[in-house]
Structures are given as C-alpha cells and as structure tokens.
Amino acid sequence: MAAACAQAARDPDTVRIVAASKMQPPAMLSAAIAAGLDSFGENRVQEAKAKWPALKAAHPWVKLHLIGPLQSNKVKEAVALFDAIDSVDRAKIARRLAAEMAAQDRVLPCLIQVNTGAEPQKAGVTLADLPELIELCRDALDLPLRGLMCIPPAEADPAYHFALLAKLAARHDLPVLSMGMSGDFETAIAMGATEIRPGSVLFGPRDSADPPA
Ligand SMILES: *Cc1c(COP(=O)(O)O)cnc(C)c1O
Numbered sequence: 001m002a003a004a005c006a007q008a009a010r011d012p013d014t015v016r017i018v019a020a021s022k023m024q025p026p027a028m029l030s031a032a033i034a035a036g037l038d039s040f041g042e043n044r045v046q047e048a049k050a051k052w053p054a055l056k057a058a059h060p061w062v063k064l065h066l067i068g069p070l071q072s073n074k075v076k077e078a079v080a081l082f083d084a085i086d087s088v089d090r091a092k093i094a095r096r097l098a099a100e101m102a103a104q105d106r107v108l109p110c111l112i113q114v115n116t117g118a119e120p121q122k123a124g125v126t127l128a129d130l131p132e133l134i135e136l137c138r139d140a141l142d143l144p145l146r147g148l149m150c151i152p153p154a155e156a157d158p159a160y161h162f163a164l165l166a167k168l169a170a171r172h173d174l175p176v177l178s179m180g181m182s183g184d185f186e187t188a189i190a191m192g193a194t195e196i197r198p199g200s201v202l203f204g205p206r207d208s209a210d211p212p213a
Pocket residue numbers: 020022043067068151181182183197198199200201210213
C-alpha cells in the first residue's frame with residue numbers, strides 16, 4: 001500500500017484499509033487488531049454478530065463496515081452492530097436504514113454500492129438508477145451518504161470500473177471511494193480510492209467458498 005501510494009504520489013493517510021474479514025476466526029481478527037488494523041468489513045450480518053460483539057467490547061475504537069448485501073429483515077441488527085454501511089443498493093434498504101438509525105439514535109456513514117459492470121448476479125444499483133438513489137438518500141431521507149463502492153467484474157480491467165466510480169463520485173460531490181481488493185488495490189489507489197478492502201492478501205486464503213457478493 002505504501003508503494004502504491006508513493007507510485008501515485010498520494011499521502012498514505014488519505015487511504016484507509018478496511019480489512020475484509022469474512023470467514024476469518026476471532027483469533028485472527030485479534031491478531032490483526034494487535035498489528036494495528038482498525039477497520040474491518042464483514043459481508044454477512046449473522047456472521048458478524050457471532051464474531052464481533054466481544055471483539056468490539058475489547059477494542060472499542062475498531063470500526064466495523066458492512067460490505068455485503070443487506071436484507072431488509074436484518075437492518076435493525078445491522079444498525080445496532082456496524083459502524084458503517086458500505087453496500088446500500090436500493091431505495092427500500094435506504095428507507096429502512098434511515099428509519100432504524102432514527103429509532104436507535106445512531107448515525108452510520110453510508111456508501112452506495114454501484115454495479116458498474118451491470119452483472120445480474122451482483123449486488124449494487126445500476127448506473128441508470130444511481131442518481132435517483134443518491135437523491136433519495138440525501139434529500140428525502142437525510143442519510144449520512146459519504147460515497148460510492150464497487151466490485152468490478154472478475155474478468156474485467158478494474159481500472160475502467162475504478163475510473164468510472166471516481167467520475168460518478170466527483171459528479172455527485174461524494175468524497176469517499178471504496179474500491180480495490182487484494183488483486184487490484186494498487187490500481188484502485190492510483191484511481192483515487194479513499195478506502196481499500198483487501199482480504200486474502202492480509203489474512204491468507206479463505207478455506208471456504210466466498211459468500212455471494
Ligand atoms: C471478500 C471481499 C473482499 C476482499 O477480497 P480479497 O480478494 O480476499 O481481497 C473485498 N470486498 C468485498 C465486498 C468482499 O466480499
């Protein structure tokens with residue numbers, strides 16, 4: 001990451017590591033916190049609920065991001081447990097999140113996940129629906145919307161998708177860009193990522209299959 005920042009002439013303090021910790025056991029997460037990581041991303045509310053309450057109690061400065069798709073029946077638990085929602089992808093979830101944050105008196109910064117590759121199996125709002133969802137989040141719901149997130153198609157050149165996401169964020173005046181995983185975080189940093197989500201490059205390979213994105 002330091003090398004990628006130097007290459008891109010960027011201050012490393014402007015790029016946050018949100019360590020993608022799905023499938024990693026609590027002992028690995030404790031070790032990662034001891035090594036200095038302070039932001040983690042989990043894909044599933046249920047898995048996070050099993051692993052994180054004890055870790056967060058012991059390390060209250062740690063920030064937990066939801067980086068996987070959110071079902072409306074899990075919004076209440078998600079707002080109670082997470083510190084940021086990086087995967088808002090539709091109006092219904094945005095509305096539930098706004099209502100639940102008000103009910104719990106909690107403020108979780110949100111990102112909208114954009115399906116930049118228009119992949120039917122992948123979460124994220126389409127390019128066509130993005131402006132309307134941004135407007136809903138900001139103007140109607142007053143959600144703390146901070147930026148955009150994407151996962152490029154596996155076979156695609158990630159630079160194209162990162163550049164697109166950066167352009168969209170700039171157009172809508174959104175400062176946070178969550179993009180880049182183990183295989184492409186250097187490219188993401190070069191294209192302006194403010195948050196990267198490496199997993200296996202930090203923790204080693206996961207032994208089970210990935211949950212759906
Ligand atoms: C698993 C995952 C990552 C990390 O993937 P790696 O290839 O292990 O770095 C990043 N973002 C999301 C949304 C993920 O699901």
